Amino acid sequence: MNVKNDGIENPVNNNSDGVENHLSNQTDAAENLVNDKQDPAGSFVENKADALDSPINSIVKAVEFPASSKANAVESPASCKPDCLPEEAKEILISLASKWEDVLDANALQVFPLKGAMTNKVYQIKWPTTTGETSRKVLVRMYGEGVDVFFDRDKEIRTFEFMSKNGQGPLLLGRFTNGRVEEFIHARTLSASDLRDPSISALIAAKMKEFHELDMPGEKKVHLWDRLRNWLSEAKRLSSPKEVEAFYLDTIDKEISMLEKELSGADQLIGFCHNDLQYGNIMLDEETNSVTIIDYEYASYNHVAFDIANHFCEMAANYHTEEPHILDYTKYPDLEERRRFVKAYLSTSGEQSSDNKVEQLLQEIEKYTLANHLFWGVWGIISAQVNTIDFDYKEYAKQRFQEYWARKPYLLINTEAPPYNAAEGTGI
Numbered sequence: 001m002n003v004k005n006d007g008i009e010n011p012v013n014n015n016s017d018g019v020e021n022h023l024s025n026q027t028d029a030a031e032n033l034v035n036d037k038q039d040p041a042g043s044f045v046e047n048k049a050d051a052l053d054s055p056i057n058s059i060v061k062a063v064e065f066p067a068s069s070k071a072n073a074v075e076s077p078a079s080c081k082p083d084c085l086p087e088e089a090k091e092i093l094i095s096l097a098s099k100w101e102d103v104l105d106a107n108a109l110q111v112f113p114l115k116g117a118m119t120n121k122v123y124q125i126k127w128p129t130t131t132g133e134t135s136r137k138v139l140v141r142m143y144g145e146g147v148d149v150f151f152d153r154d155k156e157i158r159t160f161e162f163m164s165k166n167g168q169g170p171l172l173l174g175r176f177t178n179g180r181v182e183e184f185i186h187a188r189t190l191s192a193s194d195l196r197d198p199s200i201s202a203l204i205a206a207k208m209k210e211f212h213e214l215d216m217p218g219e220k221k222v223h224l225w226d227r228l229r230n231w232l233s234e235a236k237r238l239s240s241p242k243e244v245e246a247f248y249l250d251t252i253d254k255e256i257s258m259l260e261k262e263l264s265g266a267d268q269l270i271g272f273c274h275n276d277l278q279y280g281n282i283m284l285d286e287e288t289n290s291v292t293i294i295d296y297e298y299a300s301y302n303h304v305a306f307d308i309a310n311h312f313c314e315m316a317a318n319y320h321t322e323e324p325h326i327l328d329y330t331k332y333p334d335l336e337e338r339r340r341f342v343k344a345y346l347s348t349s350g351e352q353s354s355d356n357k358v359e360q361l362l363q364e365i366e367k368y369t370l371a372n373h374l375f376w377g378v379w380g381i382i383s384a385q386v387n388t389i390d391f392d393y394k395e396y397a398k399q400r401f402q403e404y405w406a407r408k409p410y411l412l413i414n415t416e417a418p419p420y421n422a423a424e425g426t427g428i
Helices: 027-031 055-062 087-097 153-165 192-196 198-212 224-238 241-246 249-263 304-316 335-346 355-386 393-411
Strands: 110-114 121-128 135-142 172-176 179-183 270-273 282-285 290-293 300-303
Touching (some): 087 135, 153 172, 198 282, 198 290, 198 335, 224 300, 249 355, 270 304, 300 304, 304 335, 304 355
Antiparallel strands (some): 110 121, 135 179, 270 300
């Protein structure tokens, strides 16, 4: 999950030439760069915490959570020294800038950290230009240490390159050992409130459908459940016995198997899914009224309902607050908002979808919110152990698990409630 800031330069085609040992067929593209998440309606049930059994109640007492982090997803007002970048990255940047005639000094790069990313460290790089009014910009992404357990980095790069070639995202300008240089898109990153704007939401729905229909090379198989099991195994390995007990990690494997059996119907829509479509991964070009989806680290073939459910769940988050890890599920979209989104999604091809098809997908999406809560709950447990970014991952994980146990009995028929103490509340 990454929170981005300010947007990118316009995508460019015709990549050619390259920086020796670093760039691959990207120099001409670089030269052409232009400056610069409930209304408790629908299936959500009010005041349900007291009626539920849940293992999460004990977490608060059993685990000492760190103080709230203060990650501000805003650009730092002051640049940091280029020394914060690896030498390999600086060589690529200087090589790029040396080919731009309007850059005054390729070595005079300015480095601005973009705060709020939860997997990588992201920097905006600028150079003064001869015009004096604008500057050349690119983005440097340094991969977070220990997060390779979440995804295959080489596969993510291949996805990035595929998206670039198909006009779906920024260009890849260079690669170094622990990161890459990207085109800086001229568009603004969405805010949390933007997701509630009906016009913007319709654009997102249409772009998501387009994304899902991409013919991505490789095996078109859903790996969600295997990925969850692998993550759970890693979460147990990294956690103390106290944490394993407190988060009931020994129970999650059974839950994964139950969900896989319950949700994996043969008639479900499968597509190439982003799997992390929070507002920081969506950019809006207000001149063309178009959106761009960025950051494909978690992208894979998956159930379309999972991807849409993830987007809905992300409406409970605002990563630009003093406590960015706190989730507010009163902001989960109500039934009418969800229905409007699904109608826009299904009608992207120009055909009106039947009410039955809309309602079926809506029901599938609500069930897949459960898989989302487990997915990001386990992610939070691992991230707390391997990531040094200032974000309260354990508290975030606790909230996702709480919401899972609270909603499960209402979304799955004939499902036994877990034999534990009642939850203290789920934010509803």
